[in-house]
Amino acid sequence: MKNEPLVSVIIPTYNRKNTILASVNSVLNQTYKNIELIVVDDCSTDDTEKTVKSIDDSRIKYIKLEKNSGACVARNKGIEISRGEFIAFNDSDDLWLPEKINSQLDFLYENNAEISFCKMECRTPENNFIHNFPNIEFDRKISYKDLLKYNSASTQTIFGKTDCFKEIIFDATMPRLQDWDEVLRLSQKFSVFYQNKILVHTFFQKDSISTHPEKGVLAMEMLFEKHKDAILSDPAIVESFFKKKASFVCKTGKNPKEEMKMILKYNPSAGTFIKYMLAVFNLYTLFFKIKNSL
Known part of the structure; x- marks a missing residue:
């Protein structure tokens, strides 16, 4: 690549002394070298700071927030101080494949895109394969409505x-x-494009935010308020969106009666009626648990 613009990579971290080194090294060992790596520490109380500062590489910039504020605040701080023409993100417990930046930068240029995202391989902390995400099998442009229908x-x-x-x-x-x-x-x-190439290995940690389904329910409610008109304009999006919310509701142990009611209202069918009735009689969550235990 003749033109090698500076790429800013942002890693928010909190108490990840056992995983941050591998995450950082997966960025520093990229085949693309013109990077700055901004590690934003969200007030870790373990040896995360010591671990990061032990890495001898001038491309690293370590920032520690004054108070614990969450990963989004940390990412936004990284964005604020970034100097690169492009930005990429990693998490402090995930790994990039060596060609990630080169591949995504080439893909962005080839498609005249402004934003892209790739496929990732999901694994347990013990490094056992779970599945690949997202389930999209070809490169393509992704629209706003595509993203409303499928969180990808x-x-x-x-x-x-x-x-x-x-x-x-x-x-x-x-x-x-x-x-x-x-x-x-x-x-x-x-313009947002999807690149059908695995360039990241992500690891689901036991203390991850994803283990708190009640936060998922609240987040879905907030997303609905932000995008209500677009969601309700398309029955397929209504069904997809409220099925996702229903899964969070089920994980909290509650029955998703209101979610099934919304789907039935905007996308009536024999199937959605049956699901609604299962929810009415407090059976939907039971079947959900059985299905997800198989």
């Missing part, structure tokens, strides 16, 4: 022009699904 972009897969992220920062009030919210808002103004 995870933060550590997102790459794009810095100006986009400086204009549309992460919403720190979101309790969960911040990446979905960010890409939805980006897609309303900028």
Whole structure:
């Protein structure tokens, strides 16, 4: 690549002394070398700071927040001080494949895109394979309505022009699904493309925010208020959106009667009627648990 613009990589971290080194090294060992790596420490109380500062590489910039404020605040701080023409994100417990930046930058140029995201391989902390995400099997442009229907972009897969992220920062009030919210808002103004290539390995930690389904319910409610008109304009989006919310409701142990009622109202069918009746008689959550235990 003749033109090698500076790429700013932002890693928010909190108490990840056991995983941050591998995450940082997966960025520093990229085949693309013109990077700055901004590690934003959200007031860790373990040896995360010591671990990061032990790495001898002039491309690293370590910032520690004055108080624990959440990953979105940390990412936004990184965006604020970034100097690169492009920005990418990693999490402090995930790994990039060596060609990630080169591949995503080439893909962005080839498609004249402003934002892109790739596929990732999901694994347990013990490094056992779970599945690949998202389930999209070819490169293509992703619309705002596509993203409303299918939450397909995870933060550590997102790459794009810095100006986009400086204009549309992460919403720190979101309790969960911040990446979905960010890409939805980006897609309303900028061109977003999906690259069907695994460039990230992500690891589900036991203390992850994803283990708190009540936060998922609240996040879905917030997303609905932000995008209500667009969601209700398409029955397929209504069904997809409220099925996702229903899964969070089930994980809290409650029955998703109101979610099934919304689906039935906007996309009536024999199938949606049966699901609604299961919820009415408090059986939907039971079947959900059985299905997800198989």
